[in-house]
Amino acid sequence: xxxxxFQAHGGPEVLEYxxxxxxxxxxxxxxVRLKAAALNRLDIWVRQGWPGIRLEYPHIPGAxxxxxxxxxxxxTESVHRPGEPRSWAVGDRVVINSNLSCGECEYCLGGxxxxxxxxGLLGETRRGTYxxxxxxPARNLYPLPDGxxxxxxxxxxxxxxxxxxxLITRGGLKAGExxxxxxxxxxxxxxxxxxxKLAGATVLVVGSNTAKLAQAGxxxxxxxxxxxxxxxxxxxxxQLTGKQGVDVVVDNVGTTFPLSFRAAAxxxxxxxxxxxxxxxxxxxxxxxxxxxxALIGSTMGTRSDFNxxxxxxxxxxxxxxxxxxxxxxxxxxxxxxxxxxxxFGKITLTID
Numbered sequence: 255x256x257x258x259x260f261q262a263h264g265g266p267e268v269l270e271y272x273x274x275x276x277x278x279x280x281x282x283x284x285x286v287r288l289k290a291a292a293l294n295r296l297d298i299w300v301r302q303g304w305p306g307i308r309l310e311y312p313h314i315p316g317a318x319x320x321x322x323x324x325x326x327x328x329x330t331e332s333v334h335r336p337g338e339p340r341s342w343a344v345g346d347r348v349v350i351n352s353n354l355s356c357g358e359c360e361y362c363l364g365g366x367x368x369x370x371x372x373x374g375l376l377g378e379t380r381r382g383t384y385x386x387x388x389x390x391p392a393r394n395l396y397p398l399p400d401g402x403x404x405x406x407x408x409x410x411x412x413x414x415x416x417x418x419x420x421l422i423t424r425g426g427l428k429a430g431e432x433x434x435x436x437x438x439x440x441x442x443x444x445x446x447x448x449x450x451k452l453a454g455a456t457v458l459v460v461g462s463n464t465a466k467l468a469q470a471g472x473x474x475x476x477x478x479x480x481x482x483x484x485x486x487x488x489x490x491x492x493q494l495t496g497k498q499g500v501d502v503v504v505d506n507v508g509t510t511f512p513l514s515f516r517a518a519a520x521x522x523x524x525x526x527x528x529x530x531x532x533x534x535x536x537x538x539x540x541x542x543x544x545x546x547x548a549l550i551g552s553t554m555g556t557r558s559d560f561n562x563x564x565x566x567x568x569x570x571x572x573x574x575x576x577x578x579x580x581x582x583x584x585x586x587x588x589x590x591x592x593x594x595x596x597x598f599g600k601i602t603l604t605i606d
Contacts, residue, residue: 257385258585259312263303266586266593274312277381277389279327284342284392286350290404291383291582292318293592293601294412294441295530300378301589315585316383317352317376318411320404321605323395330392347398349407349564350383350390351415352376353554357393368419368554375554383408384585386605396561399568409441409600410567410574412554417445418563419555420504420525422453429454431501434491434517436460436510438470438478439598442527444575446504447473449563452571455502458494460487462595469598473575488516495519499545507531515541523548575599581606 255276297315355370438461451474458477461467467478499519509531577597580588
């Protein structure tokens with residue numbers, strides 16, 4: 255099969271496009287013939303590497319993917335589609351849930367599979383979707399309805415899964431509350447805007463320029479703050495909220511925590527699913543105890559979250575934002591665009 259992979263860490267130049275053996279589905283697995291994949295910042299971090307990372311080389315990046323069932327591994331005849339009485343069959347159209355879990359530990363059995371004791375992520379701890387084929391556990395597939403294209407399905411999967419679990423499951427967002435989202439253009443943030451609006455919240459967005467903020471406004475954001483003009487945007491947040499602050503802050507940057515803490519209302523929740531600004535941040539603890547703030551971490555989401563949010567995507571209540579599409583052979587150029595921050599929404603790969 256054709257695939258994009260790397261055999262050493264580095265810049266986009268380490269990515270190779272060549273033939274490698276097609277994987278064989280193991281027991282309980284399904285081989286998926288991919289038609290679309292989507293990029294995440296995770297792909298760049300894995301390519302660059304970090305101390306202690308362990309990969310099977312050559313490593314194939316990519317967490318998101320949509321396609322069709324190509325082959326069934328042993329035992330998959332007993333694995334049924336969610337809510338349907340029949341097993342997977344060759345030719346079934348599917349989208350992939352990239353959250354890998356054992357299905358046997360106390361967290362998995364308790365419906366919290368994203369806390370699995372042997373948790374992993376497709377494209378990080380296991381070869382991913384920058385390829386014509388990928389083998390995944392059968393329980394990680396969800397059916398694509400007729401007429402729904404693989405590209406938006408792949409673009410929606412990880413980011414809406416992450417946003418839903420963070421805002422709704424972990425954050426407990428309710429109608430009438432206010433949400434501040436730090437960053438206007440990334441896949442998770444554009445998903446958060448839509449999830450928050452669907453929940454009935456007022457949404458404020460801090461962005462780096464007017465063009466990206468205008469696009470955030472088109473997604474439903476109520477208040478747009480240009481940080482290139484307002485360096486201390488926490489003051490603007492207070493003005494826009496009648497000097498109350500916001501109930502929830504979505505801060506996946508990390509280095510912006512000082513301003514996020516100031517922008518939060520008393521009893522506010524700070525939600526984080528990542529650290530695009532760097533792994534180590536400085537926290538002024540006085541804001542946390544004085545304002546009764548809660549700092550809530552979240553990784554991916556549960557299988558139940560995935561099914562719920564993908565049904566909302568399929569129903570058109572949530573819509574993945576699509577940036578440029580590249581052929582699989584140009585994955586390096588796609589990653590370069592992601593690194594430069596030129597995108598708005600999800601960059602995708604078409605896999606012929």
